[in-house]
Amino acid sequence: KNEVEQSPQNLTAQEGEFITINCSYSVGISALHWLQQHPGGGIVSLFMLSSGKKKHGRLIATINIQEKHSSLHITASHPRDSAVYICAVDGGSQGNLIFGKGTKLSVKP
Amino acid sequence: DSGVTQTPKHLITATGQRVTLRCSPRSGDLSVYWYQQSLDQGLQFLIQYYNGEERAKGNILERFSAQQFPDLHSELNLSSLELGDSALYFCASSFTSGTGNSPLHFGNGTRLTVT
Numbered sequence: 001k002n003e004v005e006q007s008p009q010n011l012t013a014q015e016g017e018f019i020t021i022n023c024s025y026s027v028g029i030s031a032l033h034w035l036q037q038h039p040g041g042g043i044v045s046l047f048m049l050s051s052g053k054k055k056h057g058r059l060i061a062t063i064n065i066q067e068k069h070s071s072l073h074i075t076a077s078h079p080r081d082s083a084v085y086i087c088a089v090d091g092g093s094q095g096n097l098i099f100g101k102g103t104k105l106s107v108k109p
Numbered sequence: 110d111s112g113v114t115q116t117p118k119h120l121i122t123a124t125g126q127r128v129t130l131r132c133s134p135r136s137g138d139l140s141v142y143w144y145q146q147s148l149d150q151g152l153q154f155l156i157q158y159y160n161g162e163e164r165a166k167g168n169i170l171e172r173f174s175a176q177q178f179p180d181l182h183s184e185l186n187l188s189s190l191e192l193g194d195s196a197l198y199f200c201a202s203s204f205t206s207g208t209g210n211s212p213l214h215f216g217n218g219t220r221l222t223v224t
Contacts, residue, residue, distance in 0.1 A: 030209030041197055043215040044111070050209070086152065090209040096167055097142075097208050099152040 003027050006087050006100035013107050019074040021103045023087030026068065033097065034061050034072050035086040043086075046072070077107045112136060115200050115216035123224055127188040130221075132200030134181055135214045140164070140203045141183040142213070143175055147196040158183055159206040190223045197221075 004025045013019050023032070034046040047054050047061040049070070054061050058077075063070040074081055087100040112135035122128055134141050143155040145168075154167035158177035169175075172190075177183040187194060197218045205211040 030207075033208070033213065035215075040217075041220070042217045043199060043201075045213050045215065048212045088152070090207065096154050096157075096165055097144075097152075098154075101151050 002101070003091075003098050004087055004089055004100040006085075006103050008103060009101070011103060011105045013077050013105070015078060015107055015109050017077050017107075019077050019081075019105065019107075021072045021085050021087075021105070023070045023072070023100055024068060025070075025087075025089045025098075027089065027091045027098065029065075029068075029089040029091055031090045032063055032070050033088040033090070034070075035088060037084040037086060037102070039083070046085075074105075079107045079109050082106050111214040111216065113200060113202050113214050113216035115198075115219050117219060118217065119220050119222075121222045121224065122190060124190055124192060126190050126223075127186065128190065128221065130185040130187070130198055130200075130219045132183045132185070132202075132216055134183070134200075134202030138202035138204050138214065139181065140206055141177055141181070142201045142203075142208070143169075143183070143185050144199040144201065145196050146199060146218075147193075152199075155185070164206055187221070192223050195221055195223045 031050045036044045060073040084102040086102045088097040114133040139160045155169040157165040175185045199218045200216045201213045203211045
């Protein structure tokens, strides 16, 4: 069993839809990161959180430490949101991020 | 723009060869992390340097080595290359010594193809 599980693996949405991507982990963590990887390959860090909720524009990330679960929400989705979204946890060993396999999102116009 | 510069963008080489990947961290960041992304394994942590010193080691092969120089740029050396080493290699930087207390800034990656 992977230490970081993401669901769904693939997601297709229509423009304007509300999107949720889930991440569950099995290790104790000090922080969780949400990353976005565009088709060209580059990775952008979206959020780093250790508790509660963070919002940036149309993106919202939440984490429940007790349940070892995080969600990434995209409101009013747009085709430019099409990318792979990767959850990664900091398990406490410095520098050692454990990555999920990613969720490939495709938003159709 | 993350401020992290990786060169080269693409590298094609033959089995048995040695290559060097370079990373310049975002201005002010002291930590440099190297990650490998292959199709079958996903993203994996290789090694971290903080202010010139090795800080943490992940799934890095003995054929691979890295260092961080006084100007904080880092190089990842891959030797005796095998077909399975073909992957995207990412560098990331952060201000602190751990990934639990400051955001990461990623470079655009180096795509290595071993033929």
